[in-house]
Amino acid sequence: MLILFNYIGADLYLNWEVTSVLKKEAFNYLTFDKGLFNFDISSNAYFINEFFQGSNIEAPIAISWVLNLLIWTFFCGLLAFSTYLKRFGFIVFAVITLLFINYIDLDSIGVFESQLGDKWMTLLWVLICLGPAYYFHAFNPKPSFLKKWLILVLINVSFLAVCANENQKFMEGFIAGSHLGIATLTFLFICFIAEEILFALLYILTQTRGSADNLKHLIIFCILYLGGLGLYWATQAGLLHFNFDIINPLYLLICSAVIGVVTIPYKQIILNKILQREFDITWLFFLLGCIALSYLNLGLTHGNDPTYDGMSYLILYAHIGFGFMFILYLIFNFIDPLVRGMQVYKIVFIDRNFPYISSKLGGLVVVLAFFLIANKGPYQKLVAAEYNYMGNSHQATGNLPLAVAYYKQGNIFAWDNHYSNYRLGKYYAQKNNFEEYVYRFYRATKKNETPFAYINLAQAYSKNNDPVRSLSLLNEGLADFPKSAEIRNNLAIQYFNNGNLKSARKIINKAGTTDKWNQAIEVNKSFMNLYEWDQKTFEAASLPLKINMLGGQLKAGQTFDPKLNPLQFTPVNLHSLSLLINANLMGDHTALHLTSDTLLKTIKSGDWNRAILESQALGLYRTGYINRAFRKLDILLTLSNSLEKGIVLEMMGKMALQNSAPKLAIELFTKSKKYGNLKGDHNLLIAALESQNWSLAKSFLNSLMEKDSAQFSLSELIDPIIKGQNDESVTYFYYRPEEFEWGDVSLLSSFNAHDLQIIWGKYKQQLITIGREEKIKEIYEDFQSLLPDVHKNILKNKTLPHVKELNINENAFDELGIVNRVTDANADLDSTYSLLVEAIEINPYSIPLLKAYCFTSIQMGLSEYADSGYMRLMELLSTQEMNTFAVSYYDAQQLQKSQASVWK
Missing domain, CATH: 1.25.40 (Serine Threonine Protein Phosphatase 5, Tetratricopeptide repeat)
Structure with a gap:
């Protein structure tokens, strides 16, 4: 399990959160021509960018409970083991247990209304733990070890279960209080098995009787083994400056523990010296080992890196110290048997001139030397881990200031530890304290870094409008975590938004999969136009992906029926509203417009109300519901500020102009100009020309030329039209269609079908406006025999096949x-x-x-x-x-x- 949890890493206690960022991209929703001029009615297509960021640190509750249950189950096994000790040994064990339970201080956790300073809950637990153990030791030693263990487990676990049920925050405080005591038991286990690798080597070398080179081989292998450990320690201590990270102390501990399963029984003779009754040492090894491994797994599960950092140093010190002293013990006591090829492993723990216990004490001295050289570093890290747990406990009870103080102390005792800085970074992010937020996540990337810390730090710089620093950090994170799809996702979006499309597409195309609960990679690929889809894909897509799909269709000018269910727009949020707006822009969907009308009655955000109304108006207009479109725009005017009113009025003016209502367009463009629309004169010039108001057109043309000398070229085209100088061009006849000689067949034949259609359409509208509908019929009947079929169709003004007939x-x-x-x-x-x-x-x-x-x-x-x-x-x-x-x-x-x- 330790290997598995170490491999899983930060994914055990951190989760990805997806932040959706709305992107509005302006595009030409509708385009049309009016004489010399091209018009467009623009709108915004809505897109979603999805960024990853790291969540708060949250240990998996079930795993945490199971690990704590295992620790205290096996601790009860140690209580059962204590009943086999001699009286003095039992007293020592009882005193240590008393101190341990007192340090946990159940009263401060707040069980059954006890408070800090009360000791009655602590005394009760001491009696529950040591009372049965004393009974079995002094009065009833007959029950088997397993029976004693089971009884103690039932009593203690039941008591702790009642405490946990009474206080829902019990677990956090309990973990914090018991941390250093369990760490001490873990260290005892490390000392217990620290030389097992060397003993296994001795076992392999001396298993065959009569080998002459056992001593030489033993010394060579020991030099290589201890030399490698020493070299690794020197690089970690900063004495040597090169990379030698080929040793993982946690895996070294696991290796020693696995070997110990076979080798530990040879130490039975040593254990027997402190026992009053026979007890299998394998059980002791098993109990301590399970406590140690459960403790380390608990640290990995919570992401409390000072826990396994501190223990990693102690594992290294113990394997060097006890290993070195074990070699000295062998050389001083068994050099002759080794030279003669005897099976030394069988007699290695029998008392000699240099006792085995002395080698153990010597090993402790060496460990102490390393410990002092490191300025008590491992202990300080373990204290930092306890402070982190204490911070969790107070955060769970709602005492944030005290929790923050503990996290800060944890960072002081274990400088740059990921856990403290990450917790503080999240805290300051909620407080919008940018400087502290950035600083804490920056420190979190310096040691035991995770992709979560890199992304959170990059996001902080991005929100503070520093994209260069954000890109740098994401690239740094990608170098450390090249398989992180989340980092690739955020980096690609940053590049894309900065205009580096090539790098963005290259990076995101190499991104692997993310968790199944999100489609962030697909969402951003669709935003970059890298995602192929069809109707079936659309129906199965998430809301953000649907939004980008429709947005891409809108920008490309392609039609698509999304076939959306109104239920998809509940609950009302960024995604549902953006999807509704894009779907409205797609056109005639009565159910969606009903949904929009319903939402407009409930949404309090003016921005969203305006966006929905505009999308409704444009969608209705596009599909022929022009009256409804104008009514929506009238409502939109009442919700808009001055600048927005100018834009809406310009939009309405363009719609009027497209529908051959130039006088209405002049009124709307004039109002738009009053609201500060800078295109007012240009729009009014076009409308004046359309309405044949030549004096007004000349006035606006002069106004444009005064503001921009580049408009003189436009003046050269328009002046002849205003003055009535017929050059028999398409443009001239468009603006003065009444001067076109419809009876002149040669003139008719000189224009192509498209140009004739433009001129005729303008003339026909002019005739309708002045009430001369009979003239339309007259022209057709008089000249139909003289014109080609295509021209006849033009004069009839048949609608083109792709245009919807309007109601x-x-x-x-x-x-x-x-x-x-x-x-x-x-x-x-x-x-x-x-x-x-x-x-x-x-x-x-x-x-x-x-x-x-x-x-x-x-x-x-x-x-x-x-x-x-x-x-x-x-x-x-x-x-x-x-x-x-x-x-x-x-x-x-x-x-x-x-x-x-x-x-x-």
């Missing part, structure tokens, strides 16, 4: 369609009136619609409303045109009055 109930700019509906003898008068009211509200400068409104109002007996329309027409029509209309208007009124009198 006149949703298009106030379809003047001819609405007028035809109104004049239809079978049309319902109320419905046609409602149709006209809505159309005029959206398209108030339409002369045909206003005329139809006047007549319909008269028919319905609404003379006041008819008069309001009449007054509006007086502002739009010339005197001659108004006089002509007035005759029809008064005739209609008289007819209505006569019909009303007849009815009476």
